[in-house]
Amino acid sequence: MNWFGFSVGIATLFIIGLGFVWVIRGERYFGYLWWPYVMGFGALCVVGSLFVSNDWVSVLLGGFGASLIWGSTELKEQAIRGELGWYPFHAKKILPPLSNIIKKWKAPSL
Amino acid sequence: MELNWIGPAAAAATFLGVWIGHVSVRKIEREVERIWIPSALALLFGIGLEVASFMTPNMILSTICGILGVTLLWDALELSVRQPRRIKEGYAPANPNNPRHAQILATHPRATIVDWLDRDPRGTSYAPTELDSKEGGLA
Numbered sequence: 284m285n286w287f288g289f290s291v292g293i294a295t296l297f298i299i300g301l302g303f304v305w306v307i308r309g310e311r312y313f314g315y316l317w318w319p320y321v322m323g324f325g326a327l328c329v330v331g332s333l334f335v336s337n338d339w340v341s342v343l344l345g346g347f348g349a350s351l352i353w354g355s356t357e358l359k360e361q362a363i364r365g366e367l368g369w370y371p372f373h374a375k376k377i378l379p380p381l382s383n384i385i386k387k388w389k390a391p392s393l
Numbered sequence: 394m395e396l397n398w399i400g401p402a403a404a405a406a407t408f409l410g411v412w413i414g415h416v417s418v419r420k421i422e423r424e425v426e427r428i429w430i431p432s433a434l435a436l437l438f439g440i441g442l443e444v445a446s447f448m449t450p451n452m453i454l455s456t457i458c459g460i461l462g463v464t465l466l467w468d469a470l471e472l473s474v475r476q477p478r479r480i481k482e483g484y485a486p487a488n489p490n491n492p493r494h495a496q497i498l499a500t501h502p503r504a505t506i507v508d509w510l511d512r513d514p515r516g517t518s519y520a521p522t523e524l525d526s527k528e529g530g531l532a
Contacts, residue, residue, distance in 0.1 A: 285450055291459045292443065363510050
């Protein structure tokens with residue numbers, strides 16, 4: 284019996300569950316324009332996991348990075364949900380650097 | 394330095410599992426009338442992948458099966474409970490050509506065929522009067 288994959292699966296469930304929380308809270312106070320930074324940080328985590336020799340640390344870092352990349356593509360829809368009143372709306376957002384350039388890019392939504 | 398591919402493998406399984414699950418749950422729940430069938434299939438394949446993760450001695454394979462398995466188990470819950478609830482509350486568009494959705498449209502006043510999320514963020518919240526029209530201020 285190899286318990287590793289099952290344990291990793293359960294841990295991944297919690298990492299994804301954490302994604303629900305940070306996407307909702309993060310969008311509320313910071314806005315969806317942070318998406319390229321979140322995506323980039325997620326990609327760094329995934330690449331970084333390649334250089335971690337401990338399997339558990341590598342797996343958790345890789346899974347967390349993937350969840351960050353996924354969450355970055357959810358921020359735009361979450362912004363709309365907030366505007367529609369499905370979630371509390373917070374008008375004053377702490378915008379990211381270069382937000383007026385990012386605004387011209389098409390935000391990903393998968 | 395030895396590269397450890399188990400992290401990127403976990404990342405790929407997580408991202409693809411969530412992405413494919415996200416898209417197919419919405420698509421399948423929209424089209425299928427007897428939703429218990431795909432829900433049961435997701436449950437069975439999810440359990441099957443978890444069993445496979447226990448059986449294989451290969452760490453990377455066990456990781457991939459373990460992650461894809463739990464995402465499929467989650468998809469079973471999404472298909473049978475969470476996505477139908479979104480349809481009933483109007484958070485996801487109902488398909489009038491699906492008899493199960495037609496029934497929801499007839500019995501749940503908030504259910505709608507409008508996809509509220511098919512728009513860009515505008516930076517301000519919508520006033521209740523804007524949301525009264527079924528187009529939600531788009532028309």
